[in-house]
Amino acid sequence: SAPHNNFNGTVPETLSQLRHLRSLNLNFNHFSGELPSRLFTSNWTSLMALSVHANELSGTIPSSLFSLPNLNQLVLASNRFEGTLPASVFTADTLLSLIYLNNNNLSGTIPATMCGLQHLQNLALERNHLSGTIPHCLCNTSFSDLQLHHNELVGTLPELRSIFSINVAGAKQPLLLESPPPPPP
Numbered sequence: 001s002a003p004h005n006n007f008n009g010t011v012p013e014t015l016s017q018l019r020h021l022r023s024l025n026l027n028f029n030h031f032s033g034e035l036p037s038r039l040f041t042s043n044w045t046s047l048m049a050l051s052v053h054a055n056e057l058s059g060t061i062p063s064s065l066f067s068l069p070n071l072n073q074l075v076l077a078s079n080r081f082e083g084t085l086p087a088s089v090f091t092a093d094t095l096l097s098l099i100y101l102n103n104n105n106l107s108g109t110i111p112a113t114m115c116g117l118q119h120l121q122n123l124a125l126e127r128n129h130l131s132g133t134i135p136h137c138l139c140n141t142s143f144s145d146l147q148l149h150h151n152e153l154v155g156t157l158p159e160l161r162s163i164f165s166i167n168v169a170g171a172k173q174p175l176l177l178e179s180p181p182p183p184p185p
Contacts, residue, residue, distance in 0.1 A: 003027040011035060011052070019043050027053040034059035044068055051075035053100070058082065063089045073098040077124065084108030090117055098122040102147060110135055126150050
């Protein structure tokens with residue numbers, strides 16, 4: 001861990017040589033440039049948590065990041081990442097339980113493939129430029145926290161089943177709560 005320092009420049013690719021790394025915390029520094037995809041090689045099979053919150057990282061989120069077999073927590077919040085959330089990286093075999101991609105410049109829609117993340121409990125996508133509707137299946141999962149506010153989402157808010165906390169304020173248009181289906185006769 002090396003949070004709350006004044007490190008700057010790019011994230012060193014030599015970190016990929018740390019074969020038994022379980023957690024990498026580079027929060028609150030001044031790293032800039034792209035997150036090197038070379039970091040996410042087969043050497044990091046033990047990595048469970050990656051956090052680079054509040055830096056100045058930019059570019060797209062490397063899809064190789066999602067192939068880390070034991071990654072449980074991913075925090076890329078408060079950077080300058082851009083591009084879309086690629087549907088192909090969210091597969092059911094991932095162990096991700098926490099994804100914080102908030103406060104970036106992400107655009108496009110929320111891919112319905114996120115619904116297949118069986119272990120996902122905390123999802124923060126607020127303060128980006130995401131558009132379209134909220135996938136209905138996203139609200140059928142067992143989230144404890146879902147943050148979607150300050151995006152450009154439209155449409156209806158699907159029926160909420162077991163979400164303890166949801167925030168969709170600041171949407172482009174007010175989201176309407178969908179009525180639950182009537183009970184069977």
